[in-house]
Amino acid sequence: MKAYYDLHIHSILSSCGDISQTPNNIFNMCMLKKLNVISITDHNTALQYKTFEKLKDSYDFLLIYGMEISVNEGFHVLAYFEELDEVMRLEEIIDSSLDKSIIAPQEQVICDEYDEVESIIPYWKNQKIKYKFTEIIDIIRELNGIVVPAHIERKGSGILSFIKDFSLYDIDAIEIDCKSNIETLEKEYPYIKKYKYLFNSDAHSIEMINEPLNYMELDDLSFKSFRKWIRSNKS
Numbered sequence: 001m002k003a004y005y006d007l008h009i010h011s012i013l014s015s016c017g018d019i020s021q022t023p024n025n026i027f028n029m030c031m032l033k034k035l036n037v038i039s040i041t042d043h044n045t046a047l048q049y050k051t052f053e054k055l056k057d058s059y060d061f062l063l064i065y066g067m068e069i070s071v072n073e074g075f076h077v078l079a080y081f082e083e084l085d086e087v088m089r090l091e092e093i094i095d096s097s098l099d100k101s102i103i104a105p106q107e108q109v110i111c112d113e114y115d116e117v118e119s120i121i122p123y124w125k126n127q128k129i130k131y132k133f134t135e136i137i138d139i140i141r142e143l144n145g146i147v148v149p150a151h152i153e154r155k156g157s158g159i160l161s162f163i164k165d166f167s168l169y170d171i172d173a174i175e176i177d178c179k180s181n182i183e184t185l186e187k188e189y190p191y192i193k194k195y196k197y198l199f200n201s202d203a204h205s206i207e208m209i210n211e212p213l214n215y216m217e218l219d220d221l222s223f224k225s226f227r228k229w230i231r232s233n234k235s
Helices: 023-032 049-058 084-095 133-142 182-188 190-194 223-230
Strands: 002-009 037-040 062-070 076-081 103-111 117-123 146-149 173-175 196-198 215-217
Touching: 002 023, 002 062, 002 076, 002 196, 023 049, 049 062, 049 084, 062 084, 062 223, 076 084, 076 133, 084 133, 133 146, 146 223, 182 190, 196 223, 215 223
Parallel strands: 002 037, 037 062, 146 173, 173 196
Antiparallel strands: 002 215, 062 076, 076 146, 103 117
């Protein structure tokens, strides 16, 4: 089956997410756009998932538990999990490594199931954590997760700004900006062709969430099928 997706959506809990990115707004927009598989990937946190978990059974799409991690080297990595307790364990590990004295530049809001403010995280979640890329890979693997370097070509936060050949690292796929020239990217970095490409929105507002353009060929709407698809090009 063709499963249309957006696996990189920020909520209002991310300091980059605007006020439209509440749990109900996100889910309703994903439904209106007829997406089949989605993931909320807030920066270094999964705390909004306790509300998404309460809402998800009212929708038909597959919710994959995710997070966008700012590794110590400076680039961003997406992690995906089948179970809520797996991503919440990652939340605990990463939160313990954050400098709580760094104040967030914008409110980081946890909403309840009615999109009302439940709490505000005062310290900045989107800071470099103490763990290096290889350490984060090991942690994600211990939690049965999937590893995807985020927006690899983006200057400053993409892995290619720091590691020109990441083919020896234990990753599952790569994320590429929809607006990038794939042919040029593959010519400069031919080894990337062995990975599945994810084209996500990195949505910071409701309007940015993907239209149903990019799809995965899945056996069914399950994490097992997603894992099988995303790893199918690995050598």
